[in-house]
Amino acid sequence: MNITAAYTDLYQLTMAQVYFSTKHDGRVVFDYYYRNNPFDGGYSIFAGLEDLLDILENLKFSSSDLLFLEQHGFERAFLDYLRDFRFQGNIRSSKEGDVVFPTRPILQVEANIIEAQIIETLLLNILNFQTLIATKASRIRHSAKDGVLLDMGLRRAHATGGYYASRAAIIGGFDGTSNVKAAEAYNIPASGTMAHSFIQSYGDELEAFRDFAKVRPKNCVLLIDTYNTLKIGLPNAITVAKEMESRGEQLMGVRLDSGDLAYLSKRTRTILDEAGLGYVKIVASNQLDEYVIKSLKEQGAKIDIFGVGTNLVTGKPDASLGGVYKLSEYKGEPRIKLSENIIKVSLPYKKQVYRMIDQNGLFYGADAVGIYSEDKVNEMVHPFDSTKNLDISALKHEPLLESVMENGKRVVPFRTVSEIAEYSKSRMAKLPEEYKRFQNPHIYKIGLSNKLKQERDTLVRQHKT
Numbered sequence: 001m002n003i004t005a006a007y008t009d010l011y012q013l014t015m016a017q018v019y020f021s022t023k024h025d026g027r028v029v030f031d032y033y034y035r036n037n038p039f040d041g042g043y044s045i046f047a048g049l050e051d052l053l054d055i056l057e058n059l060k061f062s063s064s065d066l067l068f069l070e071q072h073g074f075e076r077a078f079l080d081y082l083r084d085f086r087f088q089g090n091i092r093s094s095k096e097g098d099v100v101f102p103t104r105p106i107l108q109v110e111a112n113i114i115e116a117q118i119i120e121t122l123l124l125n126i127l128n129f130q131t132l133i134a135t136k137a138s139r140i141r142h143s144a145k146d147g148v149l150l151d152m153g154l155r156r157a158h159a160t161g162g163y164y165a166s167r168a169a170i171i172g173g174f175d176g177t178s179n180v181k182a183a184e185a186y187n188i189p190a191s192g193t194m195a196h197s198f199i200q201s202y203g204d205e206l207e208a209f210r211d212f213a214k215v216r217p218k219n220c221v222l223l224i225d226t227y228n229t230l231k232i233g234l235p236n237a238i239t240v241a242k243e244m245e246s247r248g249e250q251l252m253g254v255r256l257d258s259g260d261l262a263y264l265s266k267r268t269r270t271i272l273d274e275a276g277l278g279y280v281k282i283v284a285s286n287q288l289d290e291y292v293i294k295s296l297k298e299q300g301a302k303i304d305i306f307g308v309g310t311n312l313v314t315g316k317p318d319a320s321l322g323g324v325y326k327l328s329e330y331k332g333e334p335r336i337k338l339s340e341n342i343i344k345v346s347l348p349y350k351k352q353v354y355r356m357i358d359q360n361g362l363f364y365g366a367d368a369v370g371i372y373s374e375d376k377v378n379e380m381v382h383p384f385d386s387t388k389n390l391d392i393s394a395l396k397h398e399p400l401l402e403s404v405m406e407n408g409k410r411v412v413p414f415r416t417v418s419e420i421a422e423y424s425k426s427r428m429a430k431l432p433e434e435y436k437r438f439q440n441p442h443i444y445k446i447g448l449s450n451k452l453k454q455e456r457d458t459l460v461r462q463h464k465t
C-alpha cells in the first residue's frame with residue numbers, strides 16, 4: 001500500500017512543529033506495548049513488524065501532503081524540514097510471530113523526538129491491527145487443530161484492513177486466503193470455491209456444477225447448499241465427481257454454508273464414502289469462529305477445511321487492540337507517565353525483556369523487564385505488589401528485544417510471511433496449554449527487575465510531590 005508520512009494524526013505534526021521551532025529536539029525512547037490480551041485470552045501473537053519496517057524505510061511526505069500542511073498553517077521552515085524528512089532512528093523489537101503478553105515492551109523506538117512522534121500513529125495502526133488479527137487467527141487454529149483454515153473475510157473487513165488481515169491470519173496459523181491482492185503481495189496461498197450466485201445464474205444446479213468442473217477441474221469445490229444440501233446438492237456433486245473420474249480428474253471438495261454443520265458434514269461424509277468418494281473433502285463456512293469450530297469438533301463434525309470470514313478479519317468481538325506508545329526517555333533521562341489507574345503507569349528507561357525458559361526448553365510462564373544496561377536479572381518483582389517476587393536465577397533467560405533497524409535502515413534480513421508463521425508455530429508449541437484455553441486462561445507473569453522497580457517508584461514519588 002502506498003503510505004506517506006501524512007498517515008498520522010494532526011497533533012503529531014503540531015507537536016513536531018513546536019519541537020522544531022524551539023529546538024526541543026533531543027533523542028527519545030518510546031515503548032510499544034498493550035495492557036490487556038484481546039478476546040479475554042492468555043496471550044497475543046505479535047504481527048505487522050515487516051510491514052512497519054518496509055514503510056519506515058521509505059517514508060516521505062509527498063508534495064501534495066506538504067501543500068495540504070501549508071494550507072493548514074504549518075510554517076515554511078518546518079515544511080522545508082518535512083520535505084527532507086526521513087526516519088533515521090533505531091528500532092529494537094520482539095520477533096514478528098512471537099507470543100507476547102500485556103504490559104511489557106514489545107518494541108522500542110529510539111530516535112529524534114520529531115521523527116519518533118511523527119511515526120507513532122502509523123506504528124500503532126499497523127501493529128495493533130495485525131497483532132489483533134494474528135491473535136484471533138491463532139485462537140481459531142487452536143480450535144481447528146490440524147484442519148485446513150482459509151481466510152474468506154475481505155468483503156467484511158474494515159476497508160483496506162482486509163489486506164493486512166489476510167497477512168496476519170497466515171501468521172496466526174491460517175493456510176490460505178481468498179484475497180487475491182494480499183496473496184500476490186505477500187506470496188501466500190490463494191484459494192477459493194464458488195458462490196451461490198454462480199448456481200443461481202444457471203437455475204439448474206447440475207449444469208452449473210458440470211460447467212465449473214469442466215473449466216476449472218483443478219481444486220474444484222462445489223457449493224452444495226443452494227437448494228437442498230442432502231437431497232439435491234450432494235447427489236449433483238456426486239454425479240459430477242463420477243464424471244470427473246471418467247475424465248481422469250478428481251473433485252476436490254464440497255462446501256456446506258448453512259444449516260447444522262455437524263449433522264450435515266457427518267451425513268455428507270457417509271454418503272460420499274458410500275459412493276466411493278472418500279477423497280472428496282468437506283469444506284464448511286458460515287459465521288465460524290474459534291468457539292463454533294471448537295463445538296463442531298466436539299460434536300464429531302467431519303469437516304476438513306474451515307472457511308472463516310467476518311469473525312476473523314474484524315477481530316470480533318474486540319474490534320481493536322489497545323496498544324500504546326509511551327515515552328520512556330528524553331536525552332538519556334528517564335521519563336514516566338502517572339495515572340490513578342496503576343496499570344497505566346508507564347515504565348521509564350530503555351529496557352530489555354527476558355523470557356524465562358524452563359529445563360525442557362518450554363516457556364516457564366514469566367517475562368522479566370529490566371533496564372537495558374543492567375546485568376543479569378536474578379529476581380523479578382511484581383510491578384505493583386511488593387510482597388510478590390520470583391527467584392529467576394536458575395532459569396534460562398532469553399532476551400526478546402533485538403535490533404531490527406539502525407539509523408533508519410533495517411539490519412535484519414527480510415522474513416517471508418510463511419517463515420514468520422513457522423516461527424510463530426514453534427513459539428506457540430513452547431507455550432503451556434493452560435495459557436491457551438479460552439476460559440480463565442492462566443495469567444502469564446510479567447515482572448520488573450528490582451532496579452527498574454526502584455527507579456520507577458523514585459520517579460513516581462518525585463512527580464507526586
Ligand SMILES: Nc1ncnc2c1ncn2[C@@H]1O[C@H](COP(=O)(O)OP(=O)(O)OP(=O)(O)O)[C@@H](O)[C@H]1O
Pocket residue numbers: 257258259260261262263285286287288292295296299
Ligand atoms: N452444529 C453446530 N454447532 C454449533 N454451531 C453451529 C452448528 N452448525 C452451524 N453452526 C453455526 O450456527 C450459526 C448458524 O447461523 P444461521 O442460523 O444464521 O445460519 P443458517 O440459517 O444455517 O444459514 P443461512 O442464514 O446462511 O442460510 C453459524 O454461526 C454457524 O456456523
Ligand SMILES: O=P(O)(O)OC[C@H]1O[C@H](OP(=O)(O)OP(=O)(O)O)[C@H](O)[C@@H]1O
Pocket residue numbers: 152153155156257285286287288307308309310311
Ligand atoms: O460467514 P463468514 O465467516 O463471514 O465467511 C464468508 C462468507 O461469505 C460468503 O457468503 P456471504 O456471507 O457473502 O453470503 P451468504 O451469507 O448469503 O452465504 C461465504 O459463503 C461465507 O458464508
Ligand SMILES: O=C(O)c1cccnc1
Pocket residue numbers: 152153178191192193194195307309
Ligand atoms: O472461495 C470462497 O468460497 C469464498 C470466498 C470469499 C467469501 N466466501 C466464500
